[in-house]
Amino acid sequence: DPDLVLVFGGFVSVGLSLAARFAGVPIAVHEANCCPGRAVRLIKCLATRVYLPDGVHLKGLSPESVRYLGYPVRRDIQHCLKKEAWARLGITVPHKLLVVIGGSQGATSLNNWAVENAKDFAQVGIPIYCVTGLGKTGMETLEFPDGKGEIVRSYFVPFSDSMGDVVSAADIVVSRAGAGSIAEIIRCRAPSILVPYPFAADNHQQANASMHERHGAGLVVPQDDLDQLAQEVKELMLNDWLLSKFKTNLERLDRYDSSLRIAQDLETLCAARVLSRAAKKEAAG
Numbered sequence: 169d170p171d172l173v174l175v176f177g178g179f180v181s182v183g184l185s186l187a188a189r190f191a192g193v194p195i196a197v198h199e200a201n202c203c204p205g206r207a208v209r210l211i212k213c214l215a216t217r218v219y220l221p222d223g224v225h226l227k228g229l230s231p232e233s234v235r236y237l238g239y240p241v242r243r244d245i246q247h248c249l250k251k252e253a254w255a256r257l258g259i260t261v262p263h264k265l266l267v268v269i270g271g272s273q274g275a276t277s278l279n280n281w282a283v284e285n286a287k288d289f290a291q292v293g294i295p296i297y298c299v300t301g302l303g304k305t306g307m308e309t310l311e312f313p314d315g316k317g318e319i320v321r322s323y324f325v326p327f328s329d330s331m332g333d334v335v336s337a338a339d340i341v342v343s344r345a346g347a348g349s350i351a352e353i354i355r356c357r358a359p360s361i362l363v364p365y366p367f368a369a370d371n372h373q374q375a376n377a378s379m380h381e382r383h384g385a386g387l388v389v390p391q392d393d394l395d396q397l398a399q400e401v402k403e404l405m406l407n408d409w410l411l412s413k414f415k416t417n418l419e420r421l422d423r424y425d426s427s428l429r430i431a432q433d434l435e436t437l438c439a440a441r442v443l444s445r446a447a448k449k450e451a452a453g
Contacts, residue, residue: 170188170193171193171194171437171438171441171442172193172194172195172196172434172437172438172441173185173188173193173194173195173196174195174196174197174198174434175195175196175197175198175207175211176197176198176200177197177198177199177200177204177205177207177208178207179207181197181207181208181211182207182210182211185197185211185214185215186211186214188214189214193441194216194217194437194441195211195214195215195216195217196215196216196217196218196219196434196437197211197212197215197217197218197219198219198240198430199218199219199220199221199224199226200221200239200347200348201221201347201370201372201373201375201376202221202223202224202347202372202375202376202378202379203370203371203372203374203375203376204220204224204226205369205370205372206370208226209226212226212228212229213228213229215233216233216437217233217234217235217433217437218233218234218235219234219235219236219237219430220234220235220236221236221238221239221347221379222236222238222379222421223379223382224236224379235429235430235433237426237429237430237433238351238426239347239348239350239351239426240351240426240427240430241351241352241355241426241427242427243427244332245331245332245335245352245355245356246332246336246355246356247332247336247355247356247357247422248332248333248336248356249336250265250336250337250338250339252333252336253332253333253334253336253337254337256330256333257297257323257330257333257334257337259295259297259321259323259337260295260321261295261337262293262295262314262318262320263293263294264293264294264339264340264405265294265295265296265297265337265338265339266289266294266295266296266297266338266339266340266341266342266401266405267296267297267298267299267334267335267337267338267340267341267342267358268281268282268296268297268298268299268341268342268343269298269299269331269334269335269341269342269343269344269349270299270300270301270343270344275301275344275363275365277391277394278298278342278343278344278363279298279300279301279305279324281394281397281398282296282298282322282324282342283298283310283324285398286310286312286322287310287312288398289320289322289398289401289402290312290313290314290320290322291312291313291314291315292314292315292402293314293315293318293320294320294401294402294405295320295321295322295323296322296323296324297322297323297325297334297337297338298322298323298324298325299325299326299327299328299331299334300324300325300326301326301327302326302327305324305326306326307324307325307326308324309321309322309323309324310322310324331352332352332355332356335352335353335355335356335358336356336357336358338356338358338359339359339405339411340358340359340360340361340401340404340405340411341353341358341359341360341361342360342361342362342363342397342401343360343361343362343363344362344363344364344365344373345362345363345364345365345373345374345376345377345380345388346365346368346373346376347376350362350376350377350380351426353385353386353418354385354418354421354422355422357415357418357419357422358418359385359386359404359410359411359414359415359418360380360385360386360387360414361386361387361388361389361397361400361401361404362376362377362380362381362386362387362388362389363388363389363390363391363394363397364376364377364388364390364391365391366390366391366392383417383421384413384414384417385414385417385418385421386414387400387404
């Protein structure tokens with residue numbers, strides 16, 4: 169006997185939304201990606217409320233039903249100073265750090281790229297911290313000398329439960345373009361180079377990455393151009409003006425707590441449902 173059903177666009181959302189509609193229960197739907205999925209496109213007109221990313225529009229929706237509230241980020245994902253993040257991660261960084269993440273499952277192509285380029289980056293004093301994904305590789309540290317003979321360590325870990333520190337530690341993040349990864353990048357103010365997964369449903373990662381780039385918060389490198397990625401990273405590492413511009417735009421994008429606002433709006437919808445049911449019961453009695 170719910171007051172509201174909240175769905176997030178997976179394939180189970182369609183059946184659940186239809187059941188809620190037949191039962192007279194209001195529906196709220198959250199779309200995380202900049203290219204709305206098929207399920208969201210099917211059930212949008214059944215919904216009392218539709219949460220969308222900034223700049224995304226769905227035809228056939230009244231303005232009153234839409235809220236641009238973005239992706240809800242976990243409370244433990246918070247921006248912190250780089251040196252504080254380095255200390256908590258237990259890593260040594262000579263000057264600047266490159267972080268590589270492939271999303272919750274990792275990305276084999278990005279992992280391989282990080283391993284193949286670790287020595288080259290070490291020669292210019294840039295260590296790598298790569299979250300490889302569970303089952304992809306084990307934990308290891310690669311050591312190579314820089315141009316002065318000093319050892320530079322790059323770190324490969326299969327999993328981290330401190331992603332706020334991992335992303336905050338970075339001068340640049342190389343990442344897939346899932347909505348969750350981008351939301352964490354925004355929250356932690358990390359300039360990024362996004363490499364969209366080319367086989368994502370509806371090519372939604374490309375849409376996410378392109379929107380992020382249009383916001384002036386990072387760059388996009390296609391999967392087919394991975395051979396150019398190392399040079400892009402090196403050039404961006406040296407461009408302090410552009411890194412500063414990205415950080416300013418990231419701070420602008422992180423202007424409110426999406427989780428809190430979505431929760432408050434859901435409570436308002438539930439309260440309205442309770443009042444409506446009470447009024448109907450009183451009228452019937």
